[in-house]
Structures are given as structure tokens and as C-alpha cells.
Amino acid sequence: MNFKQIIICIISSLLVFACAAKLELPQYIDALNAYNEGKYQTTLTLINQAISIEPDVPEYFVLRAKANYKLNYKASAMSDLNSALKLEESFSAFYLKGRIFLERSEFSKAKVNFRKSYKLNPTSPELLFDLGYLEYLNGENQLAIDYYLKAAKYDSRNPAVYVNIGNLYAIMGNSKLAIDNYSKALVLDTTDGIPYYNRANEKMILNDITGAIEDYKKSLEIDSLNTNTMFILAEAQSKIGDYSGAIVSYNSILKIDSTSAKGFYLRGLSLLSLNDEKNACTDFNKAGELGYFDAYEMIKKYCDPKKLKQTKKSNKNTKR
Numbered sequence: 632m633n634f635k636q637i638i639i640c641i642i643s644s645l646l647v648f649a650c651a652a653k654l655e656l657p658q659y660i661d662a663l664n665a666y667n668e669g670k671y672q673t674t675l676t677l678i679n680q681a682i683s684i685e686p687d688v689p690e691y692f693v694l695r696a697k698a699n700y701k702l703n704y705k706a707s708a709m710s711d712l713n714s715a716l717k718l719e720e721s722f723s724a725f726y727l728k729g730r731i732f733l734e735r736s737e738f739s740k741a742k743v744n745f746r747k748s749y750k751l752n753p754t755s756p757e758l759l760f761d762l763g764y765l766e767y768l769n770g771e772n773q774l775a776i777d778y779y780l781k782a783a784k785y786d787s788r789n790p791a792v793y794v795n796i797g798n799l800y801a802i803m804g805n806s807k808l809a810i811d812n813y814s815k816a817l818v819l820d821t822t823d824g825i826p827y828y829n830r831a832n833e834k835m836i837l838n839d840i841t842g843a844i845e846d847y848k849k850s851l852e853i854d855s856l857n858t859n860t861m862f863i864l865a866e867a868q869s870k871i872g873d874y875s876g877a878i879v880s881y882n883s884i885l886k887i888d889s890t891s892a893k894g895f896y897l898r899g900l901s902l903l904s905l906n907d908e909k910n911a912c913t914d915f916n917k918a919g920e921l922g923y924f925d926a927y928e929m930i931k932k933y934c935d936p937k938k939l940k941q942t943k944k945s946n947k948n949t950k951r
Contacts, residue, residue: 653688656681666698674698689718696727705731722751726758733765741765756786763795772799790816794826797833806833824853828860831867840871858884858891865897874901892921899929908933 662677678695696711709731715724729744745762763778776799783792797812813830831846847864865880881898884891899914912934918926
């Protein structure tokens, strides 16, 4: 090793030592600990002290940007990220810039920054997940799936990855692969009603009505006030002739929303299927009062007092 190489090595060592020393600054360490504890306002106070002592450390600005981002001070976060990048390019700075642009729906700028962060760290599951979401927003479904699959490769325990892959396959009309991915998500997390609901919808497409009903019920165990799911469950129950089950579902809807004209009308149809014209007509009348115009056709067809009397008489005559 010649003299010039020795000098270069010494200078490099001194620079590394100096950088390491700056990251050992007590104010920075305290700020980092506060951030990890979720104390973002305290983080700002401490990191501002660190920046006043050492104004040329990119990690300080990145940490302040993260705290500002958590506090929803997005403009301040962006300013800090730009300051950090003027000092040194880093994965964290490019990635957070990309996320802010993504939230602003500035997709082109988000992609530029995500791609720069990808060059610095192509194995980040968080980045790959966001790239997948960005490509989905851009209408590039297959590319989005490719990114999500890469994210799953580096973090196979994130159920959201499989839910999003399932959603994309559902959009692309591949119900079987959609169901497979919703099932993977549910292996990891059984407390999320969305994959149950989405899987049920795909089972309906494949005409697995019984399986769909089971999933809709599981979804409702998690989100018990979701009347939209209740309506679809009742529809599925009606498809297999389980009108009593459908009535139970409509009862639940009307318990939550006693002004649901649609709920009264559809419960009336289920009651009619069970030959309970009297209660069906009560529901049709209520639906009509609430402005559900289809109910008037049913009232006209089934709820004429003379017809109801004839129906009762006919029922009596057919009893054994």
C-alpha cells in the first residue's frame, strides 16, 4: 500500500467515525426512542435540538420528516425529505416521498420516488406492497400482482398482501385464484371480515351458495352491523330456498334500520314464499309507506282483502 492509499484509508476512517459519532448524539438517540414509542411531538422537540447542534446530518432530517408525517404535517415532512436528499440519497427519504405523493394522487411522482428507493433496497416488503398498490391504481393489474407476490416473498405474514392479490384476481375474473388468496389471508388473520366477505362473493360467482352463506355469516360475526352483507346473505339464502333463514337476516336488518323500505319489501317476498300472505302484506304495506314503489304491485296482486279471505278459506279446505 503506497502513501496515497494510506492517506485515503485514514480519511475514510475518520469520516466513518465522524458520521457514527453524530448518530450517537444524545438528542438524536432520545428522539429516535421517542419516535419508536409513538411520541411524535416529543420527537420533534428532541430532533430539532439535534439539528441545531449538527445541521448537516441527513438521518436527522429523515427522522423529523417521519415524525411530521405521523402528525399529518405532510408539507413539513416533504421539506425535511428534500433537505435530507440534498445531503445524501437514502431509501427512507425516497420511499416516504413516494408515499406522500401517492396519498396526493400524484402517481407519476410517486412512481419516480418509489423506483429510486427500489434501486437502493429492492427487498423491502413495504415498498413492494406500495408499488403493487400504485400499479393497481394505474390499471396495471398483472404488474400489481407481481409486486404483491414479491412483497409476500419477503414478508409472508402480511394478510393484506393476499387480500389485495385476491381482489386483483377477482377483477380479472379468476374467482378460483381470488378464493385461494383470500383463504391465505384468513390463515394469517381470522379477525378481518373483508376476506370472508370477498371470498363469499367469489363463491357466489362459482355457484357455491352454501360456502358463500358460511363466509357471509363469518363476516357478520366480525362486523355485525353491516346491513349490506345481511342483504346479500338473505339473497343467497333465498337462492337455496331457505326463506326462513332469509327472514332472520331481514329481521336483523330491520332491527338496525327500522326505516329500510327494501328490508320490509324483501322480507315480504320471503314470507310470501312461505305462504304467509298476511304478514307479507303487512310488510308490503310498510314498504309502500316508506316509498318502495315495487311494493304497490305486490299489494295489488296479493293483498286485496277478498283475495286474502279466499286464500284463508282455501288453506282451511286443504288441511288434513
